[in-house]
Amino acid sequence: MAAPPTRPPEKFLTIAEMMNISDAEARRRMEMLEFGHDDEARLRAVSDLAERYATDVIDAIYRHLLHFPEMQAFFPTRELLERVKGQQREYFLRLTQGNYDMGYVENRLSIGAIHERINLPMKFYLAMYNFYLREVGNRLMDEYRDDPKQALETLLSLMKLTFFDMELAIDTYIDARERTIRALQQEAIRELSTPVLPFRQGMLLLPIIGQIDSPRARQLTEHLLESIRTNRAKVVVIDITGVATVDSRVANHLVQTIDAARLMGAHVIVSGISPVIALTMVTLGIDLGRVVTVGDMQSGIERAESLLQEAGDEGEGPAEA
Amino acid sequence: MVPTPEPIRAQIPIASDADVMLARQKGRELAAFLGLAAGDLTLVATAISEVARNIVQYARPGEIELRTITEGGRRGLMIVARDSGPGIADVTLAMQDGYSTSRGMGLGLPGSRRLMDAFEIQSEVGKGTVVTMIKWER
């Protein structure tokens, strides 16, 4: 399972890289939004104004959103709310500071990732941006009352940038969903390819057929242990009649699986050990310890039955580790 | 000023019991964030616990650094445990893995190696030790 590496890779992985958002991709998005140097200049020009109104705007946003009980749930304490507002303030000030490079992208992605992890609904995000734009629109009209065109153009620049931000936020949510789906798929595949059969109450049957390599052994073990838990199994019959070769690695996987099953209170019976395999294991110095070994699966099942009956089928009886 | 993205990396000083716990919780979090298999999160936390404990017992203070890395398109969590403690005189001996013959005793370093996908240890007597481990996504 663990092969010693030659030299561990030194490359840091940024969130943007994790999500395949390259510099080229970021530029493309800016192009599509038609966000250019003029826009950046307009935004920088209002950064002082932004400093002045930031706190009021944030307060207004939260006053609005905290009317909704599902939003209140995210801010159980006053301190948390104040802390988040502070972070929000930083977030919005960043919009007018220029330098919308990969550092900016990375920053936006990391915030999106945190929000996704705490299950902040997308509607909250979008409502927040929307409110912000409207608030700022009004303030720009005030500030540039003698030059409404300037106000409008600045607002439009801001709108382009917030759309850029929203795309990144949505990316983080999609990425998380995709990872979840992939994990579920892998789980399903694993279950299908490593059959653990609930033979009857308290007994599991695990017929292993074919080669066992490390990844498969891992899957088998995981699946078995999960099944022991869900089925509250007391006895497991692992049948290795169909296992092609038993070398030291396979034997070790088997021993580990048996040991792990015992830790969960299940007895293990190994069936299907041919005389040849028995000899191999002795030669390798593999000690199955107190594991019952029998010739074939049928005997294994019978043995398991008697064990269960002895234990009274009521969860009694020793399963000494 | 753009704050450094928080979730991608962590550095935890290790000098006490409580630090060991913090390190393994952070490790679990970061592994989860990275999208590592659910069954691997405990392995990561356990390996961190083992190496962090070694630091507390023999070589404090030290640190555990957690980083997300990539290689050939897949993602992984790298754990680096560093200390400037006494170092290990015979690394080969310390890393001897006799699982079938010494079951039950708890093997520390060799055990941690088995929990992880990649493992490297460098140690110099009088200078300190660096253990580097990686868990890849499946």
Added chain:
Amino acid sequence: MQVPILKQGPYLIASIQGALTDADLMQLRENLVQAVRRHRSRGVVIDVTVLDVMDSFAARTLRSIATMTRLLGARTVIVGIQPEIAFSMVQLGLTLEDTLTSLDLEDGLAMLKAAERGRDADGPHS
């Protein structure tokens, strides 16, 4: 974090509530030994269902609890080891030899009762 110890007839039940530091584990051992002595308990169930990690120190400490309580006439059962924990323990070579284990609290208590009825053998059960 203090681990609560409940008395249920002749048995004691210690339910671990979350992550434990080394000091917590040693305190648990101390408390259990005292409690076994005080109540002349005949069995101890340690429930590790919610334990986040079982590393070599935790495993050693649990085994020593089993040994010490045995000297005081009580058997100890560890219950609630979760699949991922069981797997990682085995990778670390922590098989809790000579220590009783069971799936959960219910099974653990049943095991203690059965052991008392003298059905438990000291050697391998096959």
